Amino acid sequence: MLFLVVLLGIFAAATALDCTGEPDGIYEYTCFSYTRCIQGVAVEIRCNSTDIFDPNQQRCVTPTGGYWPCTNVVNCQNLDDNRYPDYNEGCKSYYTCHNGFFLGNSFCPDGLVFDFEKQLCNWPFNVPPPCGTA
Template identity: 35%
Template sequence: MLLIAVLFAIPLSGLALDCANLTDGDYEIGCKIYATCANHQLTMHQCDAGKVYNMRTRSCDDPKNVPPPCNEAGHCTTSTDGRYAIQSMNCTSYYTCVNHNLQGINFCAPGTVFNEALQTCDWADHVAPPCGTKH
């Protein structure tokens, strides 16, 4: 089964995923939304509040049962609005919380890490530890 992991919070209904030449399976997978091709037909799925996609079970699940980066959703319940580095992924990605809900996972450009102080990706030597090397 082919899985294309796209962990951005992109509204997938706007993407032109064509199931005509794809095998049955899940595609365009994000933490909250995923697409399924079955018998060459596209079906969009959105996880309920507090749930994220679990690639192991191919279903929406409690974030504590899901590997990084989507397991970061559980942290939103206790976090204020903002973006947070995913340290388990060496800060090369970050998640966004709004109203205690995960809004998405994003990746930094190659060679950069997430700078929580500036709320953007930055060079490691411009970012304080634990994500960067700034002294």
């Protein structure tokens, strides 16, 4: 079941992240959205069009004074539409390219790395090098 809620100009939608038994908090985020577990339910919060997610403040903010918390921007002009491991972060995050545009970084839950072949976060022992040990 998918639901969409607009609250204070921010879109919220159900996600595939399983929060059963997990404490409330933010588990995944990109430059433009974040996924929060609330009472065992995962909810993706999408920032409005003028805001970005600031991991330090744990919320969407309007960039001011040249401050941009998403500093790891990738040039996607010559890349296929896909998700790519961020080797600079030890594959603990990945970025998405679509139609030549960088759509932001996403971060794997603790202990997982990005599995390029399966296009998801996975245990390192299931992922081939250079991201894993399989």
